[in-house]
Amino acid sequence: MRVNDYLQVIIFCLVLIGLTPPLGLYMARVFEGKKTVMSPVMGWLENLLYRLCGINQNEEMDWKIYTKALLYFNLLGFLFLFVLQLAQKILPLNPANLPNVAWDSAFNTAASFMTNTNWQSYAGETTMSYLTQMIGLTVQNFLSAATGITVFLALTRGLISKSKSSLGNFWVDMVRSLIYVLLPLSILLAVILNSQGVVQTLSSYKDATTLQGANQTIPLGPAASQIAIKQLGTNGGGFFNANSAHPFENPTPLANFLEVLAILLIPAALVYSYGVMIGNRKHGWLLFFVMFAIFALGLGLALWSEYSISSATIHEGQEVRLGITNSVLWMTATTCASNGSVNAMYSSLTPLAGGVAMFNIMLGEVVFGGVGSGLYGMLHIVLLTVFLAGLMVGRTPEYLGKKIERKEVQMVILSILLPSAAILIGAGIACVLPVALSSLSSKGPHGLSEILYAFTSASQNNGSAFAGLNANTVFYNVVLGLCMIIGRFGVIIPAMVIAGSLAVKRITPVGSGTFATDNFLFAALLVGVLIIVGVLTFFPALSLGPLVEHLLMLKGRGF
Amino acid sequence: MKDNFSEEPANELRGSSPAMETATFSRRFPFVICVKLFIVTTILTGLIYPLFITLIGQSVFNNSSNGSILTYNGRVVGSALIGQKFDQDKYFWPRPSSQDYNPLPSGGSNLSPTSQQLKALVEERKQKLLAADPTKKDNEIPSDLLYASGSGLDPHISPAAAIFQIDRVLKARGLDSGKKDEIIKLIGRLTEGRDLGVFGEPRVNVLKLNDELDNLR
Numbered sequence: 120m121r122v123n124d125y126l127q128v129i130i131f132c133l134v135l136i137g138l139t140p141p142l143g144l145y146m147a148r149v150f151e152g153k154k155t156v157m158s159p160v161m162g163w164l165e166n167l168l169y170r171l172c173g174i175n176q177n178e179e180m181d182w183k184i185y186t187k188a189l190l191y192f193n194l195l196g197f198l199f200l201f202v203l204q205l206a207q208k209i210l211p212l213n214p215a216n217l218p219n220v221a222w223d224s225a226f227n228t229a230a231s232f233m234t235n236t237n238w239q240s241y242a243g244e245t246t247m248s249y250l251t252q253m254i255g256l257t258v259q260n261f262l263s264a265a266t267g268i269t270v271f272l273a274l275t276r277g278l279i280s281k282s283k284s285s286l287g288n289f290w291v292d293m294v295r296s297l298i299y300v301l302l303p304l305s306i307l308l309a310v311i312l313n314s315q316g317v318v319q320t321l322s323s324y325k326d327a328t329t330l331q332g333a334n335q336t337i338p339l340g341p342a343a344s345q346i347a348i349k350q351l352g353t354n355g356g357g358f359f360n361a362n363s364a365h366p367f368e369n370p371t372p373l374a375n376f377l378e379v380l381a382i383l384l385i386p387a388a389l390v391y392s393y394g395v396m397i398g399n400r401k402h403g404w405l406l407f408f409v410m411f412a413i414f415a416l417g418l419g420l421a422l423w424s425e426y427s428i429s430s431a432t433i434h435e436g437q438e439v440r441l442g443i444t445n446s447v448l449w450m451t452a453t454t455c456a457s458n459g460s461v462n463a464m465y466s467s468l469t470p471l472a473g474g475v476a477m478f479n480i481m482l483g484e485v486v487f488g489g490v491g492s493g494l495y496g497m498l499h500i501v502l503l504t505v506f507l508a509g510l511m512v513g514r515t516p517e518y519l520g521k522k523i524e525r526k527e528v529q530m531v532i533l534s535i536l537l538p539s540a541a542i543l544i545g546a547g548i549a550c551v552l553p554v555a556l557s558s559l560s561s562k563g564p565h566g567l568s569e570i571l572y573a574f575t576s577a578s579q580n581n582g583s584a585f586a587g588l589n590a591n592t593v594f595y596n597v598v599l600g601l602c603m604i605i606g607r608f609g610v611i612i613p614a615m616v617i618a619g620s621l622a623v624k625r626i627t628p629v630g631s632g633t634f635a636t637d638n639f640l641f642a643a644l645l646v647g648v649l650i651i652v653g654v655l656t657f658f659p660a661l662s663l664g665p666l667v668e669h670l671l672m673l674k675g676r677g678f
Numbered sequence: 679m680k681d682n683f684s685e686e687p688a689n690e691l692r693g694s695s696p697a698m699e700t701a702t703f704s705r706r707f708p709f710v711i712c713v714k715l716f717i718v719t720t721i722l723t724g725l726i727y728p729l730f731i732t733l734i735g736q737s738v739f740n741n742s743s744n745g746s747i748l749t750y751n752g753r754v755v756g757s758a759l760i761g762q763k764f765d766q767d768k769y770f771w772p773r774p775s776s777q778d779y780n781p782l783p784s785g786g787s788n789l790s791p792t793s794q795q796l797k798a799l800v801e802e803r804k805q806k807l808l809a810a811d812p813t814k815k816d817n818e819i820p821s822d823l824l825y826a827s828g829s830g831l832d833p834h835i836s837p838a839a840a841i842f843q844i845d846r847v848l849k850a851r852g853l854d855s856g857k858k859d860e861i862i863k864l865i866g867r868l869t870e871g872r873d874l875g876v877f878g879e880p881r882v883n884v885l886k887l888n889d890e891l892d893n894l895r
Contacts, residue, residue, distance in 0.1 A: 171714065172715045172718055173710070174715070177702050178703070179702065179704060188707060191707070192715065195713065245782050254720055257728060258719070258723050288704070293715065293719075294719075297722070297723065306730070306731065310731065313731065313734070313739050314742065316759055318744065320743050321732060325757075327755055328754065330764070330885070330888055330892065331765070331766060333762075335756055335779070335781065337745055337747075337757050337760055339745050341731070344732070345728070359783070360785050361785050361831070364786065364828030365784050366760060366829060366832070366833055367745070370742075372878020373873040373874065373878075376873075376877050428791060431825070432821045433825055434791070434821070435825040436827070436828045439773065439832055439836055439881050440870075440879060441878055441879070442878060445877075445878065461828070462828070463828045464788050464828045466788035467790060467791065467796075469791055470790070561793060587789070668792055672792045677793065677794040678790075678794060
């Protein structure tokens with residue numbers, strides 16, 4: 120690594136940390152319904168939406184109604200996107216005359232974009248019409264990210280509520296997340312990306328005759344608007360097949376910097392918002408730096424692995440304008456968050472760097488994680504840590520004054536087990552089914568890594584891929600689609616049950632025996648629990664994939 | 679319709695503290711609001727938002743919005759951002775591409791560093807470069823000419839990769855080595871530095887370089 124490589128990493132970290140408090144404070148005020156700088160600009164739109172939909176913003180919902188609203192709202196999005204793909208041929212804004220999407224791919228895509236996974240078994244430029252990209256995929260980019268925020272808000276309100284069952288109002292949380300957070304940031308980022316060279320047009324693909332006289336068809340489309348929210352909403356589904364490795368999606372290193380920053384921006388700031396909302400900023404910062412430490416550790420290991428393999432200045436699957444460091448930085452950010460966009464091909468990473476990507480996702484994407492979803496996932500781990508600490512000292516565990524009892528712990532365990540089971544059982548089945556194995560492009564341990572990565576990415580709603588695996592088959596489309604749904608709602612529903620259960624509990628005053636959650640001891644325990652749960656669950660699988668491949672690579676073995 | 683979704687809040691929840699419930703409480707699930715909100719947010723984020731960005735893009739950043747298209751004598755020769763295939767000796771070659779520079783669709787090889795197939799490909803690429811210019815040794819070849827990009831459409835090569843190819847290009851064009859300095863200068867002029875002095879890597883746009891090269895004569 121050269122000085123310049125260190126500099127880029129340091130600038131990224133400093134800007135991320137620097138933007139966290141202002142954006143976090145702003146979002147906390149938005150979610151608490153207070154006035155902000157954006158109220159005069161967007162307030163009319165918020166009120167217009169309430170009026171059009173008949174929403175009473177003072178109405179409160181308990182956990183059951185809140186959850187029901189969330190589930191039906193997501194179901195509508197799923198059905199609409201599914202049908203849209205099956206009918207795009209006869210609909211307008213299809214200049215490339217693309218046919219309808221096959222049912223299995225349409226199911227997979229609808230599940231994928233509803234669950235904020237944005238796994239793509241299709242190639243955008245040869246599959247989706249402009250209309251589908253806009254009113255289907257872009258919409259779900261927004262709504263799935265906002266859904267994550269609503270669950271986080273419900274859980275937070277459950278934690279701070281003084282013995283009442285209300286968790287807020289799903290419609291209001293959805294509207295505020297969209298109008299005050301996701302939409303303004305997306306507009307800003309889209310315009311900047313557009314200025315850097317990201318395309319934004321409704322005109323059809325352009326035919327060119329190259330200097331050597333060959334024909335080349337250049338795909339276009341309304342890309343900038345979708346890419347902005349794809350990055351900000353931790354979605355990750357590219358407009359084009361190569362995602363942010365594509366020069367139209369990520370044309371300059373400056374665009375790359377903003378896009379990779381956008382991946383972690385909202386998830387990181389939400390941690391600060393959480394500190395503000397619970398009235399304990401120190402605890403917020405503690406969670407932030409626990410996440411940051413794990414992020415930095417993974418980044419360091421992956422950078423070391425990529426730079427130690429050879430003296431090459433660029434590797435297979437990476438772009439010249441971005442270089443190795445930006446590729447690895449993006450990889451770490453996109454797998455810590457549930458983004459899943461890529462600016463290089465991860466299957467071509469060194470085995471250890473690829474292993475870091477996989478392990479980040481396996482941890483449940485709680486290191487900053489998805490918009491909203493990272494934090495409610497992390498709060499599950501916090502509850503588990505508090506519970507374990509309680510067992511050690513023999514006291515009833517409490518978190519923020521709320522007693523953590525059987526029901527909460529059951530739900531936490533459920534939310535950890537469901538995605539993990541989907542990964543391991545799914546990958547296990549795929550490893551013995553001929554129909555699944557025929558999709559492999561690599562032999563040896565890398566083949567196992569391809570399958571394991573696919574199930575990990577789907578079940579934890581990441582969406583990045585070891586794309587050597589041909590996942591556009593009926594088997595993978597259906598099974599991975601189901602994994603995404605299990606991984607998303609298998610965590611959301613437990614989170615909502617916990618929120619409902621905690622909401623009605625009394626807040627116990629802090630006493631001398633209360634286990635403090637804002638000191639170094641707690642931070643160390645939290646990291647310990649997170650890593651131990653991840654390693655215990657996945658070490659055997661990881662050791663047969665990336666670790667074995669790494670060791671064999673060192674011995675000069677190829678496959 | 680509404681009644682299908684109506685539900686009383688759970689008794690245990692209400693029973694614990696009925697006196698503290700003050701705000702209006704939603705007692706039934708309003709399906710109509712759900713549908714309306716979905717329609718309204720779809721129109722807002724799926725039509726108004728992208729069309730608004732398109733409007734700004736088409737009026738302010740017309741060139742980049744439409745694909746940074748390059749024309750030569752009135753004919754569209756490609757996009758400044760999309761790499762294209764050059765395999766004639768008189769042109770600078772771009773990086774290898776697993777898509778052979780066909781943008782429909784973009785993509786990389788996804789081959790692992792432990793892949794024998796990748797090893798064979800790199801060897802093949804090496805031999806091709808050395809055959810085109812036998813004066814070079816294999817340890818002089820810059821990495822970006824040996825490894826394919828992620829997009830398969832990388833429009834750039836490193837400045838070193840451009841310098842590496844000068845001798846071959848000069849010979850193929852029948853230019854004497856006195857022109858070498860002129861081409862080195864051209865490469866220097868077309869080299870884009872790091873953004874803001876820090877971000878990314880220095881690079882040369884292959885299509886622009888070859889375009890200028892054709893004008894040189």
